[in-house]
Amino acid sequence: MASRGLMRLAERRLKPFGVGAGQIPVFYLLRNGETMSQRDLARLARVEQPSMAQTLARMERDGLIRRVPDPEDGRSSLISLTKKAVAKMPALREALHAGRAELLEGFSDAEVAMLCDLLLRLNRNLDRGVLREIAE
Known part of the structure; x- marks a missing residue:
């Protein structure tokens, strides 16, 4: 129940910015200009490859990530955040921090x-x- 509640709270807080809670691990992992493969993102976010593929497809559609060919593996792409995504990060962080304060009220x-x-x-x-x- 707590997990579902946390996800609902995060979704509600992030919706005005056009971002879903499932996208937050990608923002976090790529936050400092990093590039990663889909496989590495899925492993580090602890989600299955198909789930990560769907998340990345939505983020690419919304202009939040870009893919470039991996020079070391022609079958793979390296993923990074776009300027649009980086510009959203302060507001996302603020929204999540406000949600955390609401969640931990009284503790x-x-x-x-x-x-x-x-x-x-x-x-x-x-x-x-x-x-x-x-x-x-």
Whole structure:
């Protein structure tokens, strides 16, 4: 329920900017002018390749990313953010920070720190579980 609620909140906050919550990992991973392949983006964002392909197709349609041929792999493209996407980043960051404040209302600083620690540990455990499943 918390995950779905977080996604709804993020979608509501980002909609005025023409950005979906699923696109935020791409913005984050490419934020400093980086270029990456679709495969690397999917791996780092921890999503399946088809999901990343759909996300990137929408972002390309909306003028938020550009693809250039990978000089080391002719079958692959390197993806980067466009100037349009970079220009949206401060407003996106502000919208998400406002959502975070709304979400954590009534929590003390110590409780927020504890929540972050617990979620990081939960994610590490989930990652180990996924790796075990792959190995089996």
